[in-house]
Amino acid sequence: MKKITGKDLLRIGFEENIILGKTLDFCKNYKGSLNKGEMLNILKNVIEKPIDTFETSAFYSLAQQIIALQKEMDSDTIPLETNPKPYTVFGSNYIEEGARKQMEIAMKLPVSVAGALMPDAHQGYGLPIGGVLATRNAIIPYGVGVDIGCRMALSIYDMEESFFEENQSKFKRELIAQSNFGAGNGFRGQYRFDHRVLENQLFNENPLLKNLKDKAWAQLGSSGGGNHFVEFGIIEFAERDEQLNIEKGKYVALLTHSGSRGFGATIAGHYTQLAKKVCKLPQEAKNLAYFDLNSTEGQEYWLAMNLAGDYASACHEVIHQKMQKALGVEVLAKVENHHNFAWKEQWNGEEVIVHRKGATPASKDVMGIIPGSMTAPGFLVRGKGEPEAIQSASHGAGRQMSRTQAKKEISKTDFKAILKDHNVTLIGAGLDEAPMAYKDIHQVMEAQKNLIDVVATFTPKMVRMADDGSRED
Template structure:
C-alpha cells in the first residue's frame, strides 16, 4: 500500500510526501513545488513527515539533482545532525538529583551565545582540550586548502567552536530506553565556520544567477544554484564536504566530553558505545538511485538505507527514536530528522509562558526559563504521528525518553 501523497503542477516534477496524519502548511507545499520546477531535479522530490517551511528551502525535503547543487537547500548549518551512544548504565544507577549532572555537562561542553560586545563568546573554547586539538589536526589540511583560496574563512569561529553545542534546537540529552538503559544523545552541526561557508556560497550563487540573468527565470531567488564543472561548484563541494566532516567530529568531541562529565558525577563504572550512531541531516552527497548517479541534498532528513541506523528526536520533553532504515527507494532511502515545527520560534514565544514550559518538561531536568520557550514541546508536531507516517521508511529499534536536557 502506497503511503505517500503526490503533489504536482503542470510545470513541476512530482513531490512525493510521507505526511499522512500530520499537518503540512500550504506555504511548505508551495515552496516544494517551486523547487520541483527546476530543470535539473531528478525524478521527484521526497518529503518527510516533519516537513515545514524553511529559509531558502523546505525543511524535511530530499532533493535529487543532476548537474547542479542548490546551496540554500543544504543551508547554513552544514552537516547538522545527531549522535547517540548507549551505555551500560541503567536508570537506577543514575543519581536521584539530576541537576548536578546537567551542570557538569554544561561545564564540559561550551554552549549558548554571549551578547554582542562581550569580551568572549561563552559558546566557544577559551582553552580547547586535547580531544579538540586531536580532531582539529584531522581537519587542518582541508581548512588550509579552503582558506588558501578563501582567506575570508580564517576570520571565523572554527577551531574554538569544535566540540561545542551552539544554540536554538541543538541539545545534549541523557535518555532512558524501553529497557531502562541509559543513552547519551546530542544534536549539533558545523557551528560558526559552517554558517560562514553556507552564507558565503548562497550569496555567491545568487550573484552568479544575476550575472547571467538566470535569476529572472528562477521560481525563487533562494533556489540559486551552481552548475557542475564550474569553479564555484567545485569550490562549494570542497567547502561543504569539509564542513560536514567538521560537524561529524564536532559531535564526536562533544560526546567524548559528555561521557567524561557523566563519569565525574556517577561513581558506578560503565561502558559506552554499546551501540553508537552519528548521522547528518543537513547535507549533500552523491548517491546512486534509479540507475543514475545523483546529488542528494537532505534538508532536515536522514539517510535510511536498508539496515542503516538513524536517529529521530522528538521535541524537548517528548520521546525520541533510534531507527533502522528499510531502504525505501521512493524516498531516496530517507526518513525524517525529527518531529518538525508547527509554529515559528516567535509564535511560540508569544503563545506560551514559562509556566507552560515548566509543566511540559516536568519530567526532565532542564532549563525552564524564557529563553527556551521557543523549544517548548507544543511548538512541534506529534512525534507519534510523524513516526506512523513513515513506517514504510524505517523500523523502530529503541524508544528513548529524556531525563536530562542541556540547551544552549
C-alpha cells in the same frame, strides 16, 4: 530620516545588483516626510511587486526603473519548467501550504530529478525543511541549509536507569561542565580542543576557509543556539539488536544535536550569494540557486560542505568523549547521522545529488536518530530504503509554530508544567523551544512507518540548550 543603507535593503529582499544602487540613490534624494521604517515597508513592496506601484506614488519612477532593469536582467535568467515534476508527500495532513509551494518550485528547476516531503516538513529558505531533492550534477547551497552537517549523535552507556535516577546531581553537574551553548560561544586558550579535522588541507588551500580556521578551532566541541541540545535520557530496546550487539533492556544514553556552528553558517552564506550571481533564477526560486558540480565554484562548495560535515561530526565527538571521561562509563554503541547535507547516490540507475535539508538518511539497514522534543520520545531507527522517499525519513517532529508564534502563545507557566508532568530537568532554552511548538512525534512516526523500523525508544530526562534559545550566528 535616518539613513537607509545597503544592508537595510538586503534585509528586506533586495539583491546586490544595479537595482540596489538605484534604490540607494533614490533614498538619498528623497525629500518626503516618511520615516525610515515606513520607507522600508514601501520599498519592500516595490521590490516584490513594482508593477503595483501607483502613478501618483512618490515611488513610481523608482518602480519603473526597477521593472526595466528586471527585464534586462531576466534575459540572463534560467527559466523554470512550466509544471513541477511529481514528488511524494508523507504525512500530508501535517504539512503547511508554504512548504508544499516551496517544494513545487524546487521541482520546477531544470536540474531536479526527484523529490519528497517528510512528515515533519515546514517552510524554510529555498528548499523547505524536511525537503529531499535529487538533482542531476547540481548542488544547491540552500538545498543543504545554513547549518551544514547538522547531525544527531547517540552514545549508549553500560549503565542502568536506576544509576541515573540515584545520581541526578552528578549528571546535571557534568552536563553543565562538559557542554557549551549559545550563538557565537566557544572556548579560549588552553580550553580549546585539538582534532584531526583542523589538519585538513582545505584550510590552507581555500582563502575563505583559511580565514575561518581560528573560529572553527574556538567553537570545536560547542553546540550553538536554536534547537541544538545535549541531553541524558533512557533508551529502551524491546528486543536484542544484533547490529549493535545490545541486549533487550533499558540503558542510560547521551543524545546530542548540533551542526557546524559559525564555520558552516559562513560557508553557507558565502556560497549561496555566489550561486545567486552565477545562477540567475526567477524571483520565486532565487534561494534555490545552484552550481554545476563540474564548475570551479561547484567543486569549491562541495569540498567546503564536506569539511563542514566532518567538523560537525568532530564537535559531537569532542562532547561525547568529554562526557564519557567525566562519567567514567563504558560506551556500548554509538550512532550518528547528518540531516543537513548532500550526498552522491544512485537513483534509477544514474548518479544524482541528494539534498536532505532536515531529513534523515534511511537507506536499507542504515541507522539514524529521530528526536521528538524535550518531553517527547525520540527514536533509534533503521532505514528501509524506500525509493519514493529517496531513501529518507524525517529529522524530528518538526515545528508546528514559528519561533515568534511560540513566544507569543506559550506561557512560562505552561512550559514549566509540561516539564514537571514528564519529569524532565531543563537547563536553558527559550519559549520558542517549548514542546508545544512541535508536532506530535507519534503522528510523524506513524506517517513514515514504511520508511523506517524503530529499533529503540529514547526518553529525555535531563536537557541542556542555549540559555536564551539564541540562534546560530
